[in-house]
Amino acid sequence: MKEVKKYNRPKLMDSNVRKVRNATRVIEMYGLSGKSRKREVVYRRAYMMAKLRQIGCTFDMIGELFGKDHSTVVYAVKNHDYFVKVNDLPYKLAVEPVKTTFKIMNQEVQLNIYSDVLSCLDYTDLLLIKEKIHNGMYN
Secondary structure, three states, X not given: OOOOOOOXXXXXXXXXXXXXXXXXXXXXXXXXXXXXXXXXXXXXXXHHHHHHHHHOOOHHHHHHHHOOOHHHHHHHHHHHHHHHHOOOHHHHHHHHHHHHHHHHXXXXXXXOHHHHHHOOOOHHHHHHHHHHHHOOOOO
């Protein structure tokens, strides 16, 4: 009997789960999960697919969010990369509202590691800072 290889899917970090939830809101807000082939919608859809891929979602997961097949997601992410590489102006203009909305939704209070370290009172506080660093809360 032939053994089937099992692939471990990357797990989303807790900090990225909120970003995926916000991405879902953006998808709904701009109607990106539909069948529209209008250039503006296609560009925005590709942008959001690429963002979700950067967060750590698999192609299948992204496809489920948009109601698309994983191969469509692969194609859209490749197109996004190309448009960014060639600095395509129509692409930039089309995705700007989505980009801004997604960015605003994901803004967090910026933590200052310097002030946090100086205000530490004991080892437990340092462990909390270590965890914050591990979770990407300091930029």
